[in-house]
Amino acid sequence: MDDVIKFMLKEDEGFGDITSNALIPEDKTFYAKLVSKDDGILAGIEVIKGMFEEYGIDILSSMDDGDKIKKGDILLELEGNARKILLLERTALNLLMRMSGVATKTNRIVKSVNEINDKIRVAGTRKTAPALQKFDKMSISIGGGDPHRSALDDMVLIKDNHIAVVGSVEEALKRAKKNVSFSKKIEIEVENAEDAVIAAENGADIIMFDNMSPKEAQDTLDILIKNDLRENVLIEISGGITEDNILDYAPLDVDIISLGSLTHQASSLNFSLDMD
Numbered sequence: 001m002d003d004v005i006k007f008m009l010k011e012d013e014g015f016g017d018i019t020s021n022a023l024i025p026e027d028k029t030f031y032a033k034l035v036s037k038d039d040g041i042l043a044g045i046e047v048i049k050g051m052f053e054e055y056g057i058d059i060l061s062s063m064d065d066g067d068k069i070k071k072g073d074i075l076l077e078l079e080g081n082a083r084k085i086l087l088l089e090r091t092a093l094n095l096l097m098r099m100s101g102v103a104t105k106t107n108r109i110v111k112s113v114n115e116i117n118d119k120i121r122v123a124g125t126r127k128t129a130p131a132l133q134k135f136d137k138m139s140i141s142i143g144g145g146d147p148h149r150s151a152l153d154d155m156v157l158i159k160d161n162h163i164a165v166v167g168s169v170e171e172a173l174k175r176a177k178k179n180v181s182f183s184k185k186i187e188i189e190v191e192n193a194e195d196a197v198i199a200a201e202n203g204a205d206i207i208m209f210d211n212m213s214p215k216e217a218q219d220t221l222d223i224l225i226k227n228d229l230r231e232n233v234l235i236e237i238s239g240g241i242t243e244d245n246i247l248d249y250a251p252l253d254v255d256i257i258s259l260g261s262l263t264h265q266a267s268s269l270n271f272s273l274d275m276d
Helices: 003-013 018-023 045-054 082-116 133-142 160-166 169-179 193-201 214-226
Strands: 029-036 058-062 074-081 121-123 156-158 186-190 206-210 234-238 256-258 271-275
Touching (some): 003 045, 003 082, 045 058, 045 074, 074 082, 082 271, 169 186, 186 193, 193 206, 214 234
Parallel strands (some): 156 186, 186 206, 206 234
């Protein structure tokens, strides 16, 4: 079992479930079902199935990650030791509800963007819940988005603070190319057209337009195209983008739009576990 999940369960259990242990015989076997109270996209079902199976609970039936779900759907049917089911209940529900909320929000945004421009990838960021980054990224993928970097060692991403310490866009790119393996892509954040040109001229693989308005982004694209620098780089737009304004950026000829709100502003779906 994943170490993060082990910690979640230990945190919730404390020194034992004194309520279940006081009321329920140790060998009592029960049937349980996990029911949706919301519509959305299911994400994390394979994760929590693994949790229950690790504790000897039998999976009788389940829906799949990525399935469209509606209120009243039975997501999972279980049978096994009643104390163990109750021990896992809250942690399993919390994780499944969050993951499904992230997947649902991602799916909704991806569909709305791709109706305007089906060439754009909608990506997440590292603005995830502490310790839940892997699960948040998994949820974005299930919802049809791109997870972006999974960790700091995935690729080089030169941000404004790196540039502030190093001194310039050009110097930051030179150091990255010198000190990092050729196998890693190099992305750099820019805030204006001048730095975008410098980044393209100095071998950036991906240029992120940071906190630009749609007009500023289009003007920067026009300058890159005018200087024959657009074709050799991927263009990502990020910073200040939400579900409310992302469609303003969708018509632009860019490759990626990333937004932290996929994870840090996602609302969990509502599920319940009923024992019968």
